[in-house]
Amino acid sequence: MSTPTADPTESTAAPTPDAPARVLKRFRQVFTATRTHYQQVEKHVGIGGAQVWALGIIGAQPGIGVGGLARAMHIHQSTASNLVRALVDRDLVSTAREGADRRAVQLRLLPAGTELLAKAPGPYTGLLVQALDRLDADTLARLELDLTRLAQAMGIGEDAPALPIAQL
Numbered sequence: 497m498s499t500p501t502a503d504p505t506e507s508t509a510a511p512t513p514d515a516p517a518r519v520l521k522r523f524r525q526v527f528t529a530t531r532t533h534y535q536q537v538e539k540h541v542g543i544g545g546a547q548v549w550a551l552g553i554i555g556a557q558p559g560i561g562v563g564g565l566a567r568a569m570h571i572h573q574s575t576a577s578n579l580v581r582a583l584v585d586r587d588l589v590s591t592a593r594e595g596a597d598r599r600a601v602q603l604r605l606l607p608a609g610t611e612l613l614a615k616a617p618g619p620y621t622g623l624l625v626q627a628l629d630r631l632d633a634d635t636l637a638r639l640e641l642d643l644t645r646l647a648q649a650m651g652i653g654e655d656a657p658a659l660p661i662a663q664l
Contacts, residue, residue, distance in 0.1 A: 530623055
């Protein structure tokens with residue numbers, strides 16, 4: 497007869513007195529590295545990290561719509577629309593209504609967008625998204641659960657605003 501194993505996500509151990517400070521330090525390190533990367537991108541190419549990420553997606557998926565861009569970046573459609581508007585205003589992206597559904601806008605890089613993207617230091621998605629993409633499924637599941645618990649402890653609901661880190 498086997499003994500049931502404890503759920504590794506359920507710990508009954510009391511945290512050490514310095515555990516909150518260590519965790520806070522790690523959060524600060526992660527966000528400082530992320531912010532520093534986006535600042536370096538902006539200094540190098542003259543536009544923000546979220547805009548570079550959007551350019552990278554549009555370059556990889558010519559003809560993508562604003563909704564598809566929003567889904568790819570995990571942001572609200574209105575945020576994606578604002579990013580696209582800024583890129584269009586800078587003559588980096590073109591919009592066109594093609595195909596059967598003339599309401600849908602397709603996005604494409606203009607030559608200046610292609611040139612800027614070629615100069616931008618990677619990763620286009622930023623360090624945090626790239627690192628999350630490299631984590632295994634179990635680690636991601638634990639992180640999601642733990643961050644959900646943290647958000648709940650802070651009184652943050654599921655529908656709370658979530659800006660792209662590059663805009664924080």
